[in-house]
Amino acid sequence: MTLNRRGLLAGATGIGAAGLGALAACSSPTAGEPLRSGRADLTLWTHDPGYATFFTDAAADAGLVGDSAWTYSVAVTSVAPPDIISRLINQAVAQRPLPNMAGLELGQFPRMMRDGIAENLLADLTPLTDALGDGLLKTQPYTVDGKVYALESDNSVSVLFYRADEFERLGIPADVATWEELLDIGAQVAADTGQAIGMVSNGGNTEIVQGYMQALFQRGGGLYDADGDLIVLSEENIEVLELMARGVSTGALLPLADPYGSATAAALKESRLIATVMPNWYKVYGLEANVPDQAGLWRARTIPRYANGGGIASTLGGTAFGVVKDQVLTDAALDFLQRCYLTPEGQLARYAAGAYLPTLADLYDTPDFQNLTDPYLGDQRIFEVYGAAAAELPVFYQAADLAVLRDSLGGPILRALNGQTGAEDALREGVDAYERQVSP
């Protein structure tokens, strides 16, 4: 058989047309009459394989979805956290298929708060959350104009992880009452042995500001109030930064670029860093990942209070799931998310799947959770600590310009931590830079 030019062109055109037809057949219908029951093949975008496993298993878990009007399956696409929002917007603008559910990282969510993006893309979850009232924790950061658009997966309760063996050897009481006391002890330890009882980030702006936020939430401070107004220059915020700078200057707090990076791993490995305030998930991603050989040596406790006020807990990070609105499977996705995230069974399954802490406050006191022990933490009944911390979980708010604030505060906070400027001056400088940049 000979192939001439005309034949080649005709063949190529035919293959192209067939390919287009095949591609069109692959697309799934996203618009149309809502499906009220039956088979619901949900699509999900997330960055975390843990959530992918949980939702995939939950779809087949009769205990969770057995009595639902829908029969679920979940197809997961792995997408990096910043790209999830970018792609949601791109797909919506291009009128291409959107996922039914999307995992939105806490720090990325402010992008959804600008110009009605959340309102236009996501289903309002307030009817689901209202019924639970204050019993459902951490809805505020995902609230826009009084409406909740995503449900948090993990409370990310911050506690003090510490090396019980090192504390005992150095004579540090495990029940120190205040930060001020702990920093004094830390200064002495640093002078004697070079070890640190905490860390601060001196890496990127995001890490620097997140570390600061964790400390100031505990003190009762914040970056924005419920109306989205800036509250950076509050007394609490200044006090916290002063205390952190004092800790760095005495060596009690060790400056490390990235809490998950190699330098932190080295500090943990050589027992230079013997305590740190971090959220519950740091035990898995920070401690167990970097120092598995220290299993049984670590313990957790609630964070010492500040002498001037505040609570015994804080929070850092998190990922919430939202449901894309106005799709055939929107109702099905809402039902699925409610079953997975707002029922005791769903919360227990989530903890079993990836150690995600419950967001329903009442569950911390139930035997299902109270009886759990953690081998890495020396078989400690860990929910005694998490429960106490969750009871005082600070409430905080986000705003559309949070990314601008992070970039504005990062440099000045770092200089304050290094002792190159005062805490109040640093925060004022950051606020000035922020106000120059935000759109009127």
Next chain:
Amino acid sequence: MTATTDTAATRRHRAQIRQRRWAPYLFISPFFILFTCFMVVPIGAGVYLSLTRWAGLGSPEYIGLDNYVRLFGDQSFGASLANTAFYTAFALAVVLPASLLIAQALDARGLKLRDLFRLVYFLPVVLSPIIIALIFGLIFDGEYGLVNAVMEALFGFGGVSWLTDPWWARIVVVVLVLWRWTGYLTIFFLAGMQAIPRELHEAAEVDGAGPVRRFFSVTLPQLRPVTAFIAVTMLVNTAQIFEEPFLLTQGGPGESTLSVSMFVYRAAFQRQELGYAAAAGVVMFAIVFALGRIGSSALGVGRTR
């Protein structure tokens, strides 16, 4: 009958002429169609977008030149321009001469392991930027970094905050640029040097020229077209630098290593200010275009000798 045949033949002839007249345009049309779709339209859309306020969804709101006014009063944009100028000046003043000198060394007659050296110098270009950034992060870490450890061992001090001090962070970024791109440019210079006729060097040697004189009187003039091309390419590429500061320092500490490309990215994909990002992109385009034209014109890129 004859008249009918004549008319048909004339029609066919005219159709053939028409076909021949349109054929060249048809053949060159793919370039223009693609150029319009992927260059003209995006640039036009970018310019239009720069005159709007748009978060990504809904209709862009026309605001005239407000984004440009805001841009030129934005200290962050000023910082990113200054940082980019620093990176570009360093690339031209250090990376370019360094690669020329390395190429000269590799071009030496009788050099053993020449291919191994070429491979080693070229290696940074093919390594993943993410791996490079991780390795540089380890080397320059303030607490546990290799550089500080070596300095401590050799000189008794090693407490330099390489990545957390604004000035040192800029230096580390340009060191990364130097390490990453010198080998790549060396390959171009080496290719240029190997194209220089040996007779020219031999004639200069006979006339009593030493190695330094031969370098300045033979090698450099002969390399002028290559040097001009590399200089302009480096200028344009460095003016759009993104990967090195983004992966190594994320623009920090503060905004001390922020480049203009990062500024555009940050405005668009971290702050959802697409109109503002487009305005910064248009300004960057204008600057890079102008620098590229000035460089090409001054160095005679594309001119026949």
